[in-house]
Amino acid sequence: MSTVAETQIKLTPEHDARPGATVRSWLQDLLPKIVLAPSFAATIVFVYGFILWTIYLSFTNSKTFPSYDITGARAYQRLWRWTFESDPPSSWYTSITNMGIFGFLYILICLALGLFLAILLDQKIRGEGVLRPIYLYPMALSFIVTGVAWKWFLDPGLGLEQTLHQWGWTSFHFDWIKNKDFVIYTVVIAGVWQASGFVMAMFLAGLRGIDGEIMKAAQIDGASTFQLYRRIVIPLLRPVFLSAFIVLAHLAIKSYDLVVALTSGGPGGSAWLPSNFMYEFTFKRNEMAVGSASAVIMLMTITAIIVPYLYSELREKSR
Amino acid sequence: MLRKLLIGTALATSFAFSAHAADVKEVQMLHWWTSGGEAAALNVLKQDLAKEGYAWKDVPVAGGGGDAAMTALKAMVAAGNYPTASQMLGYTVLDYAAAGVMGDLTETAKKEGWDKSVPAALQKFSVYNGKWVAAPVNVHSVNWLWINKAVMDKIGGTEPKTFDDFVALLDKAKAAGVIPLALGGQNWQEATMFDSVVLSTGGPEFYKKAMNDLDEESLKSDTMKKSFDNLAKLVKYVDPNFSGRDWNLATAMVIKGDALVQVMGDWAKGEFHAANKTPGTDFLCYRFPGTDGSVIYNSDMFGMFNVPEDRKAAQIALATATLSKSFQSAFNVVKGSVPARTDVPDTDFDACGKKGIADLKKANEGGTLFGSLAQGYGAPPAVANAYKDVVSKFVHGQIKTSDEAVTELVKAIDDAK
Numbered sequence: 008m009s010t011v012a013e014t015q016i017k018l019t020p021e022h023d024a025r026p027g028a029t030v031r032s033w034l035q036d037l038l039p040k041i042v043l044a045p046s047f048a049a050t051i052v053f054v055y056g057f058i059l060w061t062i063y064l065s066f067t068n069s070k071t072f073p074s075y076d077i078t079g080a081r082a083y084q085r086l087w088r089w090t091f092e093s094d095p096p097s098s099w100y101t102s103i104t105n106m107g108i109f110g111f112l113y114i115l116i117c118l119a120l121g122l123f124l125a126i127l128l129d130q131k132i133r134g135e136g137v138l139r140p141i142y143l144y145p146m147a148l149s150f151i152v153t154g155v156a157w158k159w160f161l162d163p164g165l166g167l168e169q170t171l172h173q174w175g176w177t178s179f180h181f182d183w184i185k186n187k188d189f190v191i192y193t194v195v196i197a198g199v200w201q202a203s204g205f206v207m208a209m210f211l212a213g214l215r216g217i218d219g220e221i222m223k224a225a226q227i228d229g230a231s232t233f234q235l236y237r238r239i240v241i242p243l244l245r246p247v248f249l250s251a252f253i254v255l256a257h258l259a260i261k262s263y264d265l266v267v268a269l270t271s272g273g274p275g276g277s278a279w280l281p282s283n284f285m286y287e288f289t290f291k292r293n294e295m296a297v298g299s300a301s302a303v304i305m306l307m308t309i310t311a312i313i314v315p316y317l318y319s320e321l322r323e324k325s326r
Numbered sequence: 327m328l329r330k331l332l333i334g335t336a337l338a339t340s341f342a343f344s345a346h347a348a349d350v351k352e353v354q355m356l357h358w359w360t361s362g363g364e365a366a367a368l369n370v371l372k373q374d375l376a377k378e379g380y381a382w383k384d385v386p387v388a389g390g391g392g393d394a395a396m397t398a399l400k401a402m403v404a405a406g407n408y409p410t411a412s413q414m415l416g417y418t419v420l421d422y423a424a425a426g427v428m429g430d431l432t433e434t435a436k437k438e439g440w441d442k443s444v445p446a447a448l449q450k451f452s453v454y455n456g457k458w459v460a461a462p463v464n465v466h467s468v469n470w471l472w473i474n475k476a477v478m479d480k481i482g483g484t485e486p487k488t489f490d491d492f493v494a495l496l497d498k499a500k501a502a503g504v505i506p507l508a509l510g511g512q513n514w515q516e517a518t519m520f521d522s523v524v525l526s527t528g529g530p531e532f533y534k535k536a537m538n539d540l541d542e543e544s545l546k547s548d549t550m551k552k553s554f555d556n557l558a559k560l561v562k563y564v565d566p567n568f569s570g571r572d573w574n575l576a577t578a579m580v581i582k583g584d585a586l587v588q589v590m591g592d593w594a595k596g597e598f599h600a601a602n603k604t605p606g607t608d609f610l611c612y613r614f615p616g617t618d619g620s621v622i623y624n625s626d627m628f629g630m631f632n633v634p635e636d637r638k639a640a641q642i643a644l645a646t647a648t649l650s651k652s653f654q655s656a657f658n659v660v661k662g663s664v665p666a667r668t669d670v671p672d673t674d675f676d677a678c679g680k681k682g683i684a685d686l687k688k689a690n691e692g693g694t695l696f697g698s699l700a701q702g703y704g705a706p707p708a709v710a711n712a713y714k715d716v717v718s719k720f721v722h723g724q725i726k727t728s729d730e731a732v733t734e735l736v737k738a739i740d741d742a743k
Contacts, residue, residue, distance in 0.1 A: 070708075071421040072400075085741065095725040095734060098715060164567040185511075185569040187722050274511055274569040275722030276715060290397055292711045292742070293421065 058306065065299035073295060082300035098276055099301070102284040105191045109280065110259045112195045113202075117255050118248065120199065121206025126236065128207070129214045139211070142204035150201070154268025157197040158184065187277035190270055194262070194278060197269055202258060206251050213247035214240065249320050253313065260309055281305050350636045353644045355628075356385040356402070357413035358395040362600070367660040374647045380640050385409060403427055408631035410641050414460065416451050416702045419629045423454035429630040431458040434642050440649060443667035445690040447697065448625055460627040461648040464663035465686055468591045468622040468698045469522040469614040472577065472598070477504055477586045478610060486615040489526050489556060496563045499586040507560060508576040508585035511569035513718035515576070517700035519589040520557050520717045526616035527553040530694045533620070537699040540709065540739055546732050554720060554728035560589075561721055569722065580609070589614060591624070591701070595662040595678055604676075611678040613685070620694040621685050624701035625666060705739075712738035 289298030
């Protein structure tokens, strides 16, 4: 960046110093903007442009191909009706209740487990350098790999149950992945296994950033270890909670591939998440309007959760 | 994310094509026949075209059901880069034809006599507004039983002629400690089996009314309820691990003798062949009990796009080669299906193939050739998938009674129309 600016200066005749200086400052002002412009334009078009396009499509009667005549909110009316069809559950009802269960448990367990592991690893133990990557590496796998591996492990005829039967524990029974009421919890297990190590790494970095003097002061004041963590460490980790929450929340919302690889949709579609619903309706059932409407609702939901949270967290920080 | 991917695919393919735009002695073919047997079958066509001097440009998009391929095709068509032809199923052809992007093969069809040789039921999908837009490659039929002969002999079973016979046979297998029915608990497999159950329970007239015409009276009739009850009877004979299993693993259970029978389309025969099994001695193929004389079909088609003039000659050569008797025979012997024209000699086919060809001919003449709703040949994808939802929810217990199933079916189909 600076070399470009310098060559520009050399090209300018010396006696004409003042315009040169303006060109230079003008360039210095503008260069970051020029460099950022392509990615900015790409984001505007491919993210925000397509968000608007999706919203537009959700009000049309697009089927296989996009159609541009606005026909009203029939797609939303159908989704709204499906929202309350719980017995037998409509696909949309299944998707959103699963999202609730999965999102809540996934984020909560990942945060709790990640924090717990990080605190244990932070006790200046031997072999931390070996242990840390072991927990972290699942994050390097794609969801497809995680899904397939856990599918085999949880399959009663192949994995855990079969192995324990062979070892002699024949009464052992674990068929959640084949059970319509429990299949979503297997998605939670696989998801937590993959992401908790990453959350641990985030918390570990946070713990290392805490000033040792504060801890010592608290210990001198006679705080127990539990009090130390409860009253001092965890409140100090608040920014890490924010980052981890945002990372986990968006991972939860886009968990499409995990469901497909692990359960192929579950018995009778009982493992669907809204992202599966969206893909199914847009690309397999040629109901692009309904697919778009469900995508818009997903976006609205995450906005409704994330924006107030971000707002409150960031406002308090600036205070 | 997905959108970006789509645009990316579109751009990538458009580069790939523009580089070859001048080359007219070439066909570009989008398909998802990437697995061993299927690829080998397609190779026959490649060689036929090579003999006539046409190069073959493969655009394979893997993924058994063709979802990925259809997504890629959508992007290509949206970008205005039509392939010469694409593998397509049922209503997809008509959707693209309605969008006005398909070519016109009517002259070739007349010259080659396709009108007479291709079954009328198939022409519903390959002809749009009187114009030929696709060349059917094969006819699969869905109402088959695939039985392990060794197990059948062991339990002393005979060919079941009625649904009750079938249940009795399954009971025998159960008593002998074999898994009676190999089923993969994925919605399309369950619905594919249910297609046969409906035909068996209600007969050809009823099947047509309910599953192709979507007549509401038939859909909520007692016959339909009885069909669901019969499905419930069959589901009692599957093993507890069936849910989510792939179809070919279910076929493998029959091949290995772990299970007695699978209800599946004739693509299952490919698995038996791959395991070096012979019909008659190692395995048996019967029509689903009570459906003899009728055929529930689905068919692979090569949709022909509206390509520029300089590429039309290659397209016509491709279409002609696809429906030539020699290719139809050679291809379908490998693929396990039967030819899409009824005047192909059956000399090269095995016993099951010969029966399939004879059945297709008979069904075509007798008007008992019906599209499979589960396979997307009975109604558009929105309806077909709504149907699969209901059947699958019934099998897995979200829908508890046949009464409820029928109500849900009418509602779901109505919603999706």
